[in-house]
Amino acid sequence: MAKPRIFEKPMGVRDFLPEFVSKKKWVEKQVEDCFRSWGYREVITPTLEYFDTVGKASAIEEEKLFKLLDGQGRTLVLRPDQTTPISRVVSTLMKEEPFPIRLCYHSNVFRAQEREAGRNAEFFQSGVELVGDHSPEADAEVVALAVEAMKACGVQNIQVAVGHIRLLNALLEHVVQEPEMIAKLKQSLGRRNLVEFRESVQSLNGSDKKQMVLSLLTMKGGQERLDQLAKMDGGKQVAEEVTHLKAMWHALEDWGVASRVVLDLSLVGSLDYYTGVYFEGYGSEGYYLLSGGRYDRLLEQFDRPASARGFALKTDRLVMASTQGPDHPERVALVYSRNMRYEAFQIANRMRRQGKAVSLFVKESDRSFDSLAGYDRVEEVIGDGNL
Numbered sequence: 001m002a003k004p005r006i007f008e009k010p011m012g013v014r015d016f017l018p019e020f021v022s023k024k025k026w027v028e029k030q031v032e033d034c035f036r037s038w039g040y041r042e043v044i045t046p047t048l049e050y051f052d053t054v055g056k057a058s059a060i061e062e063e064k065l066f067k068l069l070d071g072q073g074r075t076l077v078l079r080p081d082q083t084t085p086i087s088r089v090v091s092t093l094m095k096e097e098p099f100p101i102r103l104c105y106h107s108n109v110f111r112a113q114e115r116e117a118g119r120n121a122e123f124f125q126s127g128v129e130l131v132g133d134h135s136p137e138a139d140a141e142v143v144a145l146a147v148e149a150m151k152a153c154g155v156q157n158i159q160v161a162v163g164h165i166r167l168l169n170a171l172l173e174h175v176v177q178e179p180e181m182i183a184k185l186k187q188s189l190g191r192r193n194l195v196e197f198r199e200s201v202q203s204l205n206g207s208d209k210k211q212m213v214l215s216l217l218t219m220k221g222g223q224e225r226l227d228q229l230a231k232m233d234g235g236k237q238v239a240e241e242v243t244h245l246k247a248m249w250h251a252l253e254d255w256g257v258a259s260r261v262v263l264d265l266s267l268v269g270s271l272d273y274y275t276g277v278y279f280e281g282y283g284s285e286g287y288y289l290l291s292g293g294r295y296d297r298l299l300e301q302f303d304r305p306a307s308a309r310g311f312a313l314k315t316d317r318l319v320m321a322s323t324q325g326p327d328h329p330e331r332v333a334l335v336y337s338r339n340m341r342y343e344a345f346q347i348a349n350r351m352r353r354q355g356k357a358v359s360l361f362v363k364e365s366d367r368s369f370d371s372l373a374g375y376d377r378v379e380e381v382i383g384d385g386n387l
Contacts, residue, residue, distance in 0.1 A: 012113050012121025023319050024124070026326035028106050030152040031126045031313060038145050040104040040128050045085035047108075051075040057301045058084040059273035064111045066121075078110035083310060084298065086129050091302035099132020099306060106315075124315035127292070131299065134307040136244050139277045139294060140251035146281050146290055146311050147257045154324030155283040158260050162279045163267030165293075167229075167241035168216070171265070174235045175212045176204065185213065189268045219265040223249060226263065241276075248277065269293055277309065287321040289314055329357045333372040336381040337363045344381045 009015070016024070032042070049055060055065055055077040066078040079085060082105045090101055106126045113119040128145060130138055143160055150158050168189075172182045181200065188197035194217065201213050219225055226249055229242045245263075252258040261279075269278040269291065276294035283289050292311025299306045332351060336344035348358045361369065363380070372378050379387045 010121070012119065014120065014122070020319065022328070023322070023325050024315060027153050027315060027318050027322060028126060031149050031318075032104070032106065034145070034149045034152045035104040035126075035128055038102070038128075038141075038148075040102045043086060043089060043103050043105055044107070045079065045082065045089060045105070047079050048076045049079055049085060049088075051077045053302075054084045054088060055080070057087070057298065059295075060111060064113070066110050066112055079107070080111055081109055082107055082125060082127060082312065083129060083295065087131075087298050087308070088302050090129075090131050090306075091299055091304035095304060100138065101131045102128065103131070104128045120316070125312040126315055127290075127310055127312035129308060129310035131308040132306045134296075136247035137251045138307075139244075139309055140248045140255060142292060142309050142311055143248075143252060143261060143277075143279055144255035144257045146279070146292065146313075147260050149313060150281060150283060150289060150318070153318055153322045155287075155289065155318070155321050156323055157284045158281065159283075160257075160261045160279050160281045161264040161267055162261055162277060163264050163269070164241060164245055164277055165268060165274050166276050167238065167245060168265055168268060170235065170237035170241055171216070172213070174238060175209055186268060189216075189266055216265050219263070221263055222258065222261070245277075273298075279311070281311075281313075283321040284323075285321075287317050289317050289321060329355050331374075331376045332356050332358045333361060333369075333375040333378045334358055334381065335361045335363050335369065335372075335378065340381045340383065343383075347381060347387065 035042075051065070051067060052075070055062070055067075055075070058065075058080050060080040065080055068076050068078075070076055086103055086105065090103070094101060104127065106124070108122055108124050110122050113121050126149075128142060130142055143162065147158055147160060168186070169182075172185060176182050176185070181204070184200050185197060188194070188200060197217070198214065201210050204210050204213065219229075226242060226246045229238070230246065232238065249258060249261075249263075252261055267278055267280065268274075269280075273295055274293040275296040278293035279291070280288065281290040290311050290313045292309065294307065294309040296307045299308060334344055334348055334351075344360060348360055351358045359375070361367075361372070369378070381387060
């Protein structure tokens with residue numbers, strides 16, 4: 001195997017230059033302020049976790065986990081997501097704290113990618129977890145907070161698409177009733193392979209069945225779609241899930257964000273992970289900025305069963321989608337002769353206290369200052385503390 005060249009990096013990892021880093025930190029600050037104002041407290045979890053605990057409990061497929069061995073031969077993983085480690089924390093270090101618990105995070109996560117996929121193996125996320133509240137208001141809260149976090153970063157044309165896993169399951173079980181076909185239809189939706197989904201529907205018996213299942217692809221809208229579902233004779237489970245979803249929708253209206261939310265029953269996320277509401281957030285130019293939902297089964301794996309929901313913002317994409325950014329201080333290049341060094345240092349400190357970013361350069365006969373063109377202002381110390 002050839003030795004890597006000096007400019008090469010492992011597949012899927014990146015270097016970040018100052019301009020991106022500056023805006024990334026600004027985005028994270030806006031998001032953090034928003035989370036804190038809603039009562040969420042930040043936690044930090046390890047980059048390394050045990051495969052047998054967090055790795056196996058994570059919704060991320062095993063083939064996408066970065067695995068390594070510690071000195072005792074135990075398998076570790078690089079953190080593939082934040083929801084699973086936080087579930088571990090809630091169930092252990094915070095086990096005496098009463099529900100509900102509101103936590104938030106900013107971190108990098110790691111997922112192995114196939115060489116031809118061209119995706120990042122390390123990326124940044126900011127998100128929240130609301131644990132221990134089964135109410136529709138709690139579901140609405142994380143959706144509303146997702147909208148507010150995107151607004152805080154200056155994202156334009158925000159839209160959140162909301163699906164509901166239990167409602168989808170109940171509808172398919174009521175109409176299709178064949179477990180193998182239900183699994184096949186859900187897998188097609190999970191892969192967003194609508195051609196495959198329609199082909200599977202055509203194999204169903206009865207035109208009414210076909211029409212009902214195909215209608216899931218167009219079951220998009222707002223309150224009117226929920227009213228339509230409420231009138232449907234879909235059985236007890238469908239009625240219960242529609243009631244919960246309507247209550248959540250009314251809470252979203254009270255939050256003032258319902259106009260940015262659209263119901264989409266074809267939206268499913270990770271089929272084996274989410275148990276109720278699932279949602280995705282978008283901004284201008286179709287930027288896919290976040291995903292989240294309800295995951296009531298995860299905490300059972302850490303021996304503290306509880307309802308839970310949350311979302312993760314895709315920080316890299318949020319940086320690109322944001323129309324705003326940090327206010328950069330004036331960049332000043334301060335040139336001085338060595339006999340004026342003390343004066344130059346005092347001037348630099350005074351200017352820094354005024355909020356300017358000051359870099360110092362020694363004036364020498366053989367030195368060119370062409371590189372100072374990138375500064376907003378170039379000043380030379382000439383004597384008596386003057387410029």
